[in-house]
Amino acid sequence: MLAVERRLKVLERVAEDQAIEVSTLARDFQVSEMTIRRDLRRLERDGFVRRTYGGATTHLVRTFEVGALARTLHHAKEKRIIAKRAAELTVGVRAMFLGIGTTVENFARYLPVREDLMVITPSLAVASLLGTRNVRVIIAGGQVRQDELTCVGASAVEAVRRYNTDTAVIGAAGLSARRGITELDDRDADVIRGGLERTERILVIADGSKFGAVAMSTVIPIEQVSTIVTDISADAEEIERIEQAGIEVVIAGTDSSLLRPAENGRARLTDVRRPA
Amino acid sequence: MLAVERRLKVLERVAEDQAIEVSTLARDFQVSEMTIRRDLRRLERDGFVRRTYGGATTHLVRTFEVGALARTLHHAKEKRIIAKRAAELTVGVRAMFLGIGTTVENFARYLPVREDLMVITPSLAVASLLGTRNVRVIIAGGQVRQDELTCVGASAVEAVRRYNTDTAVIGAAGLSARRGITELDDRDADVIRGGLERTERILVIADGSKFGAVAMSTVIPIEQVSTIVTDISADAEEIERIEQAGIEVVIAGTDSSLLRPAENGRARLTDVRRPA
DNA sequence: ACTGGTGTTCGATTGTGTTCAAACTCTGCC
DNA sequence: GGCAGAGTTTGAACACAATCGAACACCAGT
Numbered sequence: 001m002l003a004v005e006r007r008l009k010v011l012e013r014v015a016e017d018q019a020i021e022v023s024t025l026a027r028d029f030q031v032s033e034m035t036i037r038r039d040l041r042r043l044e045r046d047g048f049v050r051r052t053y054g055g056a057t058t059h060l061v062r063t064f065e066v067g068a069l070a071r072t073l074h075h076a077k078e079k080r081i082i083a084k085r086a087a088e089l090t091v092g093v094r095a096m097f098l099g100i101g102t103t104v105e106n107f108a109r110y111l112p113v114r115e116d117l118m119v120i121t122p123s124l125a126v127a128s129l130l131g132t133r134n135v136r137v138i139i140a141g142g143q144v145r146q147d148e149l150t151c152v153g154a155s156a157v158e159a160v161r162r163y164n165t166d167t168a169v170i171g172a173a174g175l176s177a178r179r180g181i182t183e184l185d186d187r188d189a190d191v192i193r194g195g196l197e198r199t200e201r202i203l204v205i206a207d208g209s210k211f212g213a214v215a216m217s218t219v220i221p222i223e224q225v226s227t228i229v230t231d232i233s234a235d236a237e238e239i240e241r242i243e244q245a246g247i248e249v250v251i252a253g254t255d256s257s258l259l260r261p262a263e264n265g266r267a268r269l270t271d272v273r274r275p276a
Numbered sequence: 277m278l279a280v281e282r283r284l285k286v287l288e289r290v291a292e293d294q295a296i297e298v299s300t301l302a303r304d305f306q307v308s309e310m311t312i313r314r315d316l317r318r319l320e321r322d323g324f325v326r327r328t329y330g331g332a333t334t335h336l337v338r339t340f341e342v343g344a345l346a347r348t349l350h351h352a353k354e355k356r357i358i359a360k361r362a363a364e365l366t367v368g369v370r371a372m373f374l375g376i377g378t379t380v381e382n383f384a385r386y387l388p389v390r391e392d393l394m395v396i397t398p399s400l401a402v403a404s405l406l407g408t409r410n411v412r413v414i415i416a417g418g419q420v421r422q423d424e425l426t427c428v429g430a431s432a433v434e435a436v437r438r439y440n441t442d443t444a445v446i447g448a449a450g451l452s453a454r455r456g457i458t459e460l461d462d463r464d465a466d467v468i469r470g471g472l473e474r475t476e477r478i479l480v481i482a483d484g485s486k487f488g489a490v491a492m493s494t495v496i497p498i499e500q501v502s503t504i505v506t507d508i509s510a511d512a513e514e515i516e517r518i519e520q521a522g523i524e525v526v527i528a529g530t531d532s533s534l535l536r537p538a539e540n541g542r543a544r545l546t547d548v549r550r551p552a
Numbered sequence: 553a554c555t556g557g558t559g560t561t562c563g564a565t566t567g568t569g570t571t572c573a574a575a576c577t578c579t580g581c582c
Numbered sequence: 583g584g585c586a587g588a589g590t591t592t593g594a595a596c597a598c599a600a601t602c603g604a605a606c607a608c609c610a611g612t
Contacts, residue, residue: 003557019281022601032559037602052280053566054601124407124415128400131420139400139427141417141435144407151415155435159417279567298591308569313592329576330591 006031007039014040014049014058021055046080047109047129078207078231079103083110085252086205086229090167094118097160097195098126099170100150100188103205105129107169120163122151122191138163140191152187160195168199172206174213177241180222182215189217201226208233222247282307283315290316290325290334297331355379355483359386361528362481362505366443370394373436373471374402375446376426376464379481381405383445396439398427398467414439416467428463436471444475448482450489453517456498458491465493477502484509498523 001009006029013028014020022040026033040056043049049058083106090096090111098104098121108129111117119130122140131137142156151159170192174182181204183189196202202225211234227248230239239249282305289304290296298316302309316332319325325332359382366372366387374380374397384405387393391410397403398416407413418432427435446468450458457480459465472478478501487510503524506515515525 019278021278033601034560034603035558038557041603052278055278055280057278057280124400124404127420128404128425131400131422131425134422137420139415139417139420141415141427141431144403144413144415146407146410149404149407151417155417159431309591310570310593311568314567317593 001029007042010036010039011043011048011058014043014056019052019055019057024055078233079106080110081253082205082207082229082231083107085250086169086203087111089203089227089229089250090169093166095120095163095165097121097163097165097168097170097199098123098130099168099192099195100126100148101171101173103171103207104169107205111135120160120165120195122156122160122188122195124149124151145185145187148185148188150188150191152185152191156191157194160191161197163198165195165199167201167203168196169203169205170196170219172204172210172219173215175204175206175210175222175228175238175242176212176214177222177238177245179214179218181219181225182213183217183219184215186217189219192219196220196224204228206230208235211235211238277305283318286312286315287319287324287334290319290332295328295331295333299330301331355382356386357529358481358483358505358507359383361526362445362479363387365479365503365505365526366445369443371396371439371441373397373439373441373444373446373475374399374406375444375468375471376402376424377447377449379447379483380445383481387411396436396441396471398432398436398464398471400425400427421461421463424461424464426464426467428461428467432467433470436467437473439474441471441475443477443479444472445479445481446472446495448480448486448495449491451480451482451486451498451504451514451518452488452490453498453514453521455490455494457495457501458489459493459495460491462493465495468495472496472500480504482506484511487511487514 010025010029013025022033022036025036025039029036040049040051044051044056049056079102082103086107087110094116095118098108098119100121100123104123105125108119108126111130113133113135115134118136118138119126120138120140121127121130124139124144127137127139140151140156140159142151142159143153144150145152170181172181173184176182183192196219202220204225204227206228208231211230222242222245225247227250228242229250229252231252234249234251243249286301286305289301298309298312301312305312316325316327320327320332325334355378358379362383363386370392371394374384374395376397376399380399381401384402387406389410394412394414395402395406396414396416397406400415400420403413403415416427416432416435418427418435419429420426421428446457448457449460452458459468472495478496480501480503482504484507487506498518498521501523503526504518505526505528507528510525510527519525
């Protein structure tokens with residue numbers, strides 16, 4: 001069995017049983033306990049399970065199909081690098097608007113939890129991820145778009161426009177100097193645009209493949225963007241053009257000296273935290 | 277059993293019995309009394325229980341939700357039966373309000389998908405479940421409550437009150453003839469009450485353990501309920517009292533034709549004791 | 553040669569059971 | 583009421599067991 005495959009099945013087991021022992025998993029999968037520990041460590045790092053002494057538990061998978069998670073694990077490394085770099089750029093931010101898409105979901109996953117942080121988002125996935133942690137989350141509300149599970153429609157736009165935020169962190173289907181930030185669905189674009197209305201700083205996170213791409217619905221022109229975080233694979237010429245427009249472009253993973261070692265807030269055995 | 281798991285179950289026991297002895301717990305969990313003491317000490321430190329000489333007490337009112345761990349798996353079968361039976365009672369409904377909790381989530385899971393169905397809910401889990409299928413979902417919006425991932429607060433209440441629905445399907449932490457439908461969190465109760473404001477029919481789904489239980493926040497008095505769907509384990513006397521208030525009680529898993537016409541059909545049910 | 557995954561060893565950490573003196577509750581007695 | 587004594591419960595201390603993580607060695611595929 002492939003390692004990736006096993007990890008997914010381990011996650012399935014944890015989700016199924018809610019709580020499971022390392023020893024049981026090791027026996028069932030015919031591998032050493034050390035391997036299971038390593039699997040669980042990864043799954044915890046990616047926010048899927050919570051490790052405990054002797055095993056692991058989970059809480060969030062109830063809302064998500066495990067199949068959908070497989071998608072997130074793909075290219076996890078690159079996504080994590082971008083997410084962590086972006087997280088560094090948002091230290092101290094008190095109120096944040098978070099957009100939609102897997103890139104933003106990853107950002108949410110690696111966002112260091114702070115009690116004084118408030119997040120407004122139209123994404124059910126982002127809300128679920130942060131809601132289970134210690135972050136104050138506000139979800140837009142309104143119609144739920146089928147495939148992406150995002151809030152759209154007039155009431156969603158109204159909702160996100162009500163809040164003043166320090167920073168907005170959004171993804172993008174397309175990102176070009178000429179066409180700006182673009183999305184695939186115009187209803188999503190409307191909501192995101194609404195969320196950007198009352199923010200001080202717009203941070204775009206996107207892997208290199210999005211550079212130069214143009215999707216149908218324009219969210220904002222490139223000039224309104226404050227900073228873009230991407231990876232090394234981004235097209236250099238497009239970066240050049242964007243930087244000439246006065247936008248800061250950060251390539252994650254290049255300046256590793258700035259990357260702080262992950263503060264592994266291992267779940268305390270206290271297990272149950274009282275709702276704040 | 278995981279240490280974490282045991283601690284949660286200990287808490288469950290304390291909450292259930294209101295007061296319990298260390299010796300009893302030690303016997304039931306097959307560990308030494310010292311271990312139980314250590315567990316209780318932690319739970320006390322986190323504010324869940326209060327230790328007494330020889331045992332522990334709690335002020336929490338029958339918190340079924342404290343240890344959702346093993347329970348979800350344990351009652352999975354009953355919940356599915358209830359969910360399916362309730363789904364039968366909602367054929368043809370066009371607009372539906374769905375409440376919160378694992379029971380309602382199960383209902384959503386087994387709800388036959390119809391294109392002409394529209395659902396409004398404050399639960400992120402329910403919205404996620406139905407949103408990925410072919411149902412038109414509207415989510416309430418507003419603050420996201422941490423542990424249960426439900427929308428609460430003024431804007432959530434406002435949102436759910438805007439919609440007119442044919443049927444509302446809700447769960448309950450407690451369900452009694454005297455105290456009506458009760459929930460553990462008053463903010464949840466507010467939102468659910470709002471969702472029931474403009475509905476034609478209120479359908480309550482709850483497994484037998486909820487009968488006779490009273491949680492802190494009242495959602496609605498029992499008289500406003502149209503129909504209750506439960507399973508065979510529900511306390512017969514409580515069912516009797518509820519039916520006398522004119523509420524229809526449907527026992528899922530039994531042939532309903534046996535129950536309706538004759539009194540003796542229910543008389544037989546009286547013999548069924550609720551599991552300790 | 554390099555990367556990523558795996559198993560093993562071993563010291564460190566965490567959880568558990570036992571012992572025993574101190575603290576506590578209860579009861580009978582004044 | 584107050585008090586002594588029996589019986590119970592408690593917590594600290596220790597010993598032991600289980601689990602963990604770091605480090606190293608090995609292997610397979612590139």
